[in-house]
Amino acid sequence: MKLSTMVCALCMTATLLGSVSAQAAEGKKWTTVRIGTEGAFRPFNFTKPDGTFDGFEIDLYKVLCKSMQVTCEIVVQPFTGMIPALQAGKFDAIMSGMSATDKRRQVIDFSVPYSNSGQTFATLKNSPLAKLPDTGMRFSLTKDEAGAIKELDKIKPALQDKVIGVQTASIAATFLNKYLQGVVKVREYKTTEEHDLDLAAGRVDLVIVVVN
Known part of the structure; x- marks a missing residue:
């Protein structure tokens, strides 16, 4: 178009x-x-x-x-x-x-999409979580939810009780509450910049960020 x-x-x-x-x-x-x-x-x-x-x-x-x-x-x-x-x-x-x-x-209207970006876990390079199973692979919750959940099950043991930073009211927060509730501890932030700073300071184990 x-x-x-x-x-x-x-x-x-x-x-x-x-x-x-x-x-x-x-x-x-x-x-x-x-x-x-x-x-x-x-x-x-x-x-x-x-x-x-x-x-x-x-x-x-x-x-x-x-x-x-x-x-x-x-x-x-x-x-x-x-x-x-x-x-x-x-x-x-x-x-x-x-x-x-x-x-x-339900409350607002959207245009045609102008971006199609995925989201990923991010952590410090020296963290043990930097080598989770299937790192670098992409999975779709919309096209193959069952397959994505199967992959999530692989990393749940490594994520148990870990603290993950996400932006409040984001789809990342919704994702954690739906698929990893009871597995991880969620810490919400007003901006992604704030959770990045806490990741660098070691106050959270991972964050969820946009990846193209």
């Missing part, structure tokens, strides 16, 4: 169905679009030392907004409150590495 046919849908990722319908009925002319992002989720979006934003989604929104000939404004919002802030009208769209889950679809 050519970029020109994707522009409107992508930029309006995660806009509310009701809101979009109402604005379309009123014939609203979009001149400014406010985009909510976390600014702390590499490589999708992050804040540089000088306070400016960078990342894949930052580059993407600039291209899309230029193509639509609208002015776009970034609004920084913690991920845990991203959807409530959208519903409250703090911004018009979300671009913040948000996966389109069934639960989220």
Whole structure:
């Protein structure tokens, strides 16, 4: 699909169905679009030392907004409150590495995907957990849940009582609560940057991160 046919849908990722319908009925002319992002989720979006934003989604929104000939404004919002802030009208769209889950679809609408990323356990190089079975292999919970669960069973003994850091309200947190409850201890953080720091400091054994 050519970029020109994707522009409107992508930029309006995660806009509310009701809101979009109402604005379309009123014939609203979009001149400014406010985009909510976390600014702390590499490589999708992050804040540089000088306070400016960078990342894949930052580059993407600039291209899309230029193509639509609208002015776009970034609004920084913690991920845990991203959807409530959208519903409250703090911004018009979300671009913040948000996966389109069934639960989220109950309250917001999603564009066509602009990224397809997996997630993986990450630990320190000198950790015994760096050599878990099937390291480097990919498994899909959507296409082959039974097969993925079988692989998880292989590593459960090694993960028993280990502390895993995840971002609050993320699909990683949902994954741990569903598939590893009672096996691992989950420690939630507001940002992925915070759990990375605790991993480096030895306060958690593993974290779950995005991998392309």
